[in-house]
Amino acid sequence: MxxxxxxxxxxxxxxxxxxxxxxxxxxxxxxxxxxxxxxxxASLCTGCGRVFFPPRNICGRCWRKIDxxxxxxDVGTITSFTISPEIKRGQVKVLGLDPVEAxxxxxxxxxxxxxxxxxxTDTNYATVLLNAxxxxxxxxxxxxxxxxxxxxxxxxxxxxxxxxxxxxxx
Amino acid sequence: xxxxxxxxxxxxxxxxxxxxxxxxxDMVFEVAKGAAEMAGVTREEIDTVxxxxxxxxxxxxxxxxxxxxxxxxxxxxYTKTEMDGAFAALYGVMKILAGTHDVAxxxxxxxxxxFNPHQVxxxxxxxxxxxxxxxxxxxxxxxxxxxxxxxxYGVAEEEVAMVSVKNLWCAxxxxxxxxKMPGVTVEDVLGSKMLYEPIRELMMSPxxxxxxxxxxxxxxxxxxxxxxxxxxxxxxxxxxxxVRDRNLQRLEALEKAARRAYxxxxxxxxFAEIDVAEVTERYAHEELMIYEALGFCEEGKARRLVDNxxxxxxxxxxxxxxxxxLGADPITATGLIRIVEAAKQIRGEAGAYQVPxxxxxxxxxxAGICAQSNIVFILGGxx
Amino acid sequence: MWRNVAVIGVGQTKHGRRRDxxxxxxxxxAAWRAIEDAEIAxxxxxAIVIGNMQGFGGICQAELWAGDWIGxxxxxVLRVATGGTTGGSVAQAAMYSVISGLYDVVxxxxxxxxxxxxxxxxxxxLAHVGLANLFYMFNYGAPMRALFALSGGVGAAxxxxxxxxxxxxxxxxCRIEHYDMVAAKSRRNAAKNEYAHLQWPNCTxxxxxxxxxxxxxxxxxxxxxxxxxxxxxxxxxxxxxxRVDRPAWVKGLAACADEENQMGENAQGVGILDTSEQLQCRxxxxxxxxxxxxxxxREEIDVAEIYQPFPxxxLMYAEKLMLFDDGKAWIALEEGETEIDGRIPIxxxxxxxxxxxxxxxxxxxxxxxxxxxxxxxGKHQVPKDVKNAVAxxxxxxxxxxxxxxxxxxxxx
Numbered sequence: 001m002x003x004x005x006x007x008x009x010x011x012x013x014x015x016x017x018x019x020x021x022x023x024x025x026x027x028x029x030x031x032x033x034x035x036x037x038x039x040x041x042a043s044l045c046t047g048c049g050r051v052f053f054p055p056r057n058i059c060g061r062c063w064r065k066i067d068x069x070x071x072x073x074d075v076g077t078i079t080s081f082t083i084s085p086e087i088k089r090g091q092v093k094v095l096g097l098d099p100v101e102a103x104x105x106x107x108x109x110x111x112x113x114x115x116x117x118x119x120x121t122d123t124n125y126a127t128v129l130l131n132a133x134x135x136x137x138x139x140x141x142x143x144x145x146x147x148x149x150x151x152x153x154x155x156x157x158x159x160x161x162x163x164x165x166x167x168x169x170x
Numbered sequence: 171x172x173x174x175x176x177x178x179x180x181x182x183x184x185x186x187x188x189x190x191x192x193x194x195x196d197m198v199f200e201v202a203k204g205a206a207e208m209a210g211v212t213r214e215e216i217d218t219v220x221x222x223x224x225x226x227x228x229x230x231x232x233x234x235x236x237x238x239x240x241x242x243x244x245x246x247x248y249t250k251t252e253m254d255g256a257f258a259a260l261y262g263v264m265k266i267l268a269g270t271h272d273v274a275x276x277x278x279x280x281x282x283x284x285f286n287p288h289q290v291x292x293x294x295x296x297x298x299x300x301x302x303x304x305x306x307x308x309x310x311x312x313x314x315x316x317x318x319x320x321x322x323y324g325v326a327e328e329e330v331a332m333v334s335v336k337n338l339w340c341a342x343x344x345x346x347x348x349x350k351m352p353g354v355t356v357e358d359v360l361g362s363k364m365l366y367e368p369i370r371e372l373m374m375s376p377x378x379x380x381x382x383x384x385x386x387x388x389x390x391x392x393x394x395x396x397x398x399x400x401x402x403x404x405x406x407x408x409x410x411x412x413v414r415d416r417n418l419q420r421l422e423a424l425e426k427a428a429r430r431a432y433x434x435x436x437x438x439x440x441f442a443e444i445d446v447a448e449v450t451e452r453y454a455h456e457e458l459m460i461y462e463a464l465g466f467c468e469e470g471k472a473r474r475l476v477d478n479x480x481x482x483x484x485x486x487x488x489x490x491x492x493x494x495x496l497g498a499d500p501i502t503a504t505g506l507i508r509i510v511e512a513a514k515q516i517r518g519e520a521g522a523y524q525v526p527x528x529x530x531x532x533x534x535x536x537a538g539i540c541a542q543s544n545i546v547f548i549l550g551g552x553x
Numbered sequence: 554m555w556r557n558v559a560v561i562g563v564g565q566t567k568h569g570r571r572r573d574x575x576x577x578x579x580x581x582x583a584a585w586r587a588i589e590d591a592e593i594a595x596x597x598x599x600a601i602v603i604g605n606m607q608g609f610g611g612i613c614q615a616e617l618w619a620g621d622w623i624g625x626x627x628x629x630v631l632r633v634a635t636g637g638t639t640g641g642s643v644a645q646a647a648m649y650s651v652i653s654g655l656y657d658v659v660x661x662x663x664x665x666x667x668x669x670x671x672x673x674x675x676x677x678x679l680a681h682v683g684l685a686n687l688f689y690m691f692n693y694g695a696p697m698r699a700l701f702a703l704s705g706g707v708g709a710a711x712x713x714x715x716x717x718x719x720x721x722x723x724x725x726x727c728r729i730e731h732y733d734m735v736a737a738k739s740r741r742n743a744a745k746n747e748y749a750h751l752q753w754p755n756c757t758x759x760x761x762x763x764x765x766x767x768x769x770x771x772x773x774x775x776x777x778x779x780x781x782x783x784x785x786x787x788x789x790x791x792x793x794x795x796r797v798d799r800p801a802w803v804k805g806l807a808a809c810a811d812e813e814n815q816m817g818e819n820a821q822g823v824g825i826l827d828t829s830e831q832l833q834c835r836x837x838x839x840x841x842x843x844x845x846x847x848x849x850x851r852e853e854i855d856v857a858e859i860y861q862p863f864p865x866x867x868l869m870y871a872e873k874l875m876l877f878d879d880g881k882a883w884i885a886l887e888e889g890e891t892e893i894d895g896r897i898p899i900x901x902x903x904x905x906x907x908x909x910x911x912x913x914x915x916x917x918x919x920x921x922x923x924x925x926x927x928x929x930x931g932k933h934q935v936p937k938d939v940k941n942a943v944a945x946x947x948x949x950x951x952x953x954x955x956x957x958x959x960x961x962x963x964x965x
């Protein structure tokens with residue numbers, strides 16, 4: 001199956017990648033178990049005292065295994081963010097999907113993606129900011145996790161984070 | 171070799187197996203820490219870390235990205251070579267010879283169970299022509315090579331099978347080996363599944379998960395760390411022409427690599443001056459061709475060394491007392507494991523497969539189809 | 554022990570969309586140009602170091618096939634790859650090869666052929682950096698929206714970088730307009746570089762500002778292209794280098810790796826709160842400068858080639874390379890100090906922002922510094938005496954850094 005072009009001959013081939021068997025630890029079992037109870041379970045390195053969420057099983061700094069756990073708050077601070085332009089139907093494919101067709105975003109929605117540093121951790125957690133306008137998001141914004149009504153023990157139990165709105169005092 | 175000398179002062183390897191119940195990260199952590207512990211060095215004392223892993227085999231672009239922390243590379247000089255781990259060891263030697271580093275940690279790993287390596291070999295072929303035929307891979311080409319070699323020198327199937335028996339018999343004594351087949355016979359090998367005529371399953375290395383780590387040190391540092399350093403007396407490497415354009419009947423690149431290593435180590439008669447050899451034989455017939463390329467015998471005479479038990483454990487020139495690649499082949503780690511096994515022989519740590527009184531050993535690693543690229547190390551114990 | 558080595562020849566292909574050559578032909582273009590530039594014969598080369606991102610062009614260990622095209626048979630060949638800074642790591646491997654005394658003349662090549670892959674540019678290959686992690690998260694029911702968040706909606710390098718661009722803006726107080734300025738400068742400089750990809754002679758920050766926002770704060774005009782190309786250098790021992798008019802001496806080299814920056818194996822967490830901190834870059838720079846006996850980089854470095862596929866990285870890394878105080882690089886940019894004719898020209902070649910064949914990009918930084926010292930940079934030669942130049946590269950998820958210092962005289 002070659003095509004004639006001016007300077008070269010083009011030959012097609014595929015790079016079949018469907019046959020990989022990746023290996024993973026059971027580390028996330030603990031996260032989803034915690035999510036089911038609307039709790040965040042982080043891992044703690046007793047060598048340097050750093051708290052990781054998402055958890056980690058080897059601390060590079062100390063060069064040792066991390067086996068301690070700590071429950072941390074589901075309230076945190078936005079350390080960085082990025083905002084997509086308006087995502088319209090048929091405009092773009094990400095990871096092979098049309099985001100609007102797949103129901104991931106509404107037509108014309110701008111996705112606000114944030115790094116959240118949950119209180120007590122030394123890491124950033126990447127997630128989406130809900131119930132907020134793009135103009136509102138800023139570094140330093142205080143946010144709280146948005147949990148599903150009935151968590152099922154999946155990562156999707158935490159739907160994202162939302163701003164902590166101060167009550168009006170007037 | 172130059173003003174500075176480099177020694178192996180510590181090493182570790184996993185128990186190689188199919189589908190190891192450990193993640194890559196844990197596997198690498200185990201060997202990296204193990205090697206450092208054996209060498210008696212803290213993480214602070216390690217100056218540079220070199221990883222060897224293959225993106226294609228791991229199914230991850232920048233396959234070493236998540237292995238840096240388990241390898242102990244946090245805030246350290248770091249790099250990755252993407253071929254057999256023995257080449258990473260060469261790079262470590264160069265960094266120490268340069269005088270810029272004193273201690274190098276080399277870590278090589280592959281979990282072969284992640285993706286069929288024989289499928290990967292297909293992607294090494296010329297994409298504009300050879301790949302379009304869709305019939306070639308490393309096994310097919312090795313079979314063609316085996317047929318050429320066996321016909322040219324009248325080598326019988328049984329003689330090739332003897333190489334497998336020799337190595338698998340040794341592998342049964344090696345606690346780290348993948349294949350454990352004590353008492354395997356020529357009949358067993360000739361009765362194993364036919365892959366590409368004349369190559370049968372037991373004539374080919376298994377697909378293994380495994381990792382290996384080595385600590386290299388400059389002379390000054392090595393003397394502080396151990397009474398039993400293993401010196402790197404010579405190293406040589408060479409790449410052959412692309413598979414379609416080279417002479418498949420001989421391992422010419424290995425011949426060149428060996429010659430360079432011998433010259434550096436001052437070896438004139440390899441058969442007489444080397445006490446044991448650990449080579450990377452992905453196919454049983456390949457080991458015969460390796461004897462000839464290393465100068466252990468004349469062309470075509472390699473089968474005599476096997477028939478007459480010369481290269482068996484207990485013979486004059488034991489080759490692969492650890493079982494070689496036929497015993498365990500975690501691809502990217504295999505050449506580095508050969509270096510470790512050769513070092514173990516010198517230090518007297520090889521247990522049930524120890525060769526007596528080893529003063530000098532040879533270790534060989536390869537990359538590419540049918541040993542296109544080769545590297546040879548000559549290791550020596552204290553005088 | 555250390556012995557002095559120098560870059561004695563440089564060769565590059567035109568970078569861009571090269572459908573007129575296959576990978577082997579492309580590599581040989583750069584290799585042969587470097588050999589001719591160094592005025593040596595192919596037989597003089599003892600060893601070859603080569604690298605690229607394997608998955609991108611769909612060829613595993615391309616040097617096994619393409620080696621025949623660059624005189625590899627019979628020589629020692631080493632393959633090195635470290636993500637974005639592959640070219641820089643390849644160059645350093647070649648340097649260590651000669652410094653070690655094992656080899657006297659080494660050819661180093663970095664290359665990439667993005668257009669051979671069906672998917673746009675680097676997206677497919679780069680997605681595979683974290684694909685296993687994504688599959689792992691899918692296994693635990695990760696919502697797609699969260700995966701968008703991980704990839705910044707655009708995937709891989711752009712994803713990590715858009716967050717990083719925000720970190721840098723927050724820490725330094727710069728504005729998006731400064732990113733527009735960096736990008737415009739890159740396009741203008743690239744127009745003076747015959748081998749660069751995106752060339753725009755009179756590009757202004759406004760031209761860049763008109764391009765659509767891709768992932769705030771990065772605009773389309775801020776993002777590097779996915780180029781095809783190869784670049785090569787010849788590294789030689791002092792004895793051989795002295796036969797050449799003006800070799801570019803290797804005075805200092807260092808590399809350093811930090812924690813992954815965004816996520817570890819199988820989506821594990823990373824203890825880095827500000828990805829613009831880049832501690833490992835600072836460490837690598839300190840080591841390289843110390844080797845080169847450069848005590849005041851701000852005064853002593855005459856030109857810098859920084860690996861900046863995204864504009865904030867030019868500013869951020871310039872600071873980590875100690876050319877400016879933390880958070881102040883944008884002021885120097887405003888005052889024109891980093892223009893080709895400025896006090897400290899940065900990326901006079903246009904840099905990675907305008908030309909990005911990943912395996913080649915970090916090699917080009919070393920090659921460009923060598924060209925500047927040798928006086929061979931043609932239209933983008935900086936109009937000043939170049940005594941010391943620093944080449945930088947980042948790889949992985951911006952957690953590997955490689956720094957090389959070249960000069961017009963060997964290490965004292």
